[in-house]
Amino acid sequence: MLVFSDLEDQSRIWEETKDLFASDFLHHNNLTEYNDEIYLDALDDIQEHTGSMFDNNGIFLNASGGTGKSFVLNILLDSVRSQGKIVLAVASSGIAATALHGGRTAHNMFKIPLMEYNEIRPCGIKKTSELAKLLKITSLIVWDEVVMANKNTLTALDITLRDVLENDKFMGGIVFVCAGDFRQILPVIRGG
Known part of the structure; x- marks a missing residue:
């Protein structure tokens, strides 16, 4: 969606889906509750992958x-x-x-x-x-x-x-x- 669609309200979509995006980081860090650091890891991962789509x-x-x-x-x-x-x-x-x-x-x-x-x-x-x-x-x-x-x-x-x-x-x-x-x-x- 980030690459092929024109999202008008990315903040709202992030708030609705951030737990899904961050679930792998929660699991890999052996945590049971989401926190700001986990969400930042997820955002960094999204940025890394979507940014590389345009270069590679x-x-x-x-x-x-x-x-x-x-x-x-x-x-x-x-x-x-x-x-x-x-x-x-x-x-x-x-x-x-x-x-x-x-x-x-x-x-x-x-x-x-x-x-x-x-x-x-x-x-x-x-x-x-x-x-x-x-x-x-x-x-x-x-x-x-x-x-x-x-x-x-x-x-x-x-x-x-x-x-x-x-x-x-x-x-x-x-x-x-x-x-x-x-x-x-x-x-x-x-x-x-």
Whole structure:
């Protein structure tokens, strides 16, 4: 809301929601009651994250499973689309993609090739394709359950978007919001 909407009464919204924003700080400091220091920590965190959105177009929403990440992503998708902007919604699996409004799998949407563990190849998007034309007018990409994807798939997408969009910023300059929960990923033991 702070980035994509024009909030008229930020003070009122803060007063109504400050306990929600500060709840993580309360928990991490092993406190049972809110105080001014906890609220200041929450405000600093908001400022840090919203400020970095304008300098760096990559945003990661990290929250425990079942806390409403998909709900928040759908609100974001609908809000940006209501402004007439193009938004692409993808997920690492077909099941997760069905939870997003207009969602598809990332591999399907971006033509991400299957790769070996340590291999990085660009996606199969040609600069003259219809998908490239769509990407050039895209304002936002949302990728849910990103922690299920091999890091090389993100690198491949980044390399491809920089090339197709002729923009050397992260993800070709498109605002990139991803979400996931690292606690839901099992550790991998090589050779195990």
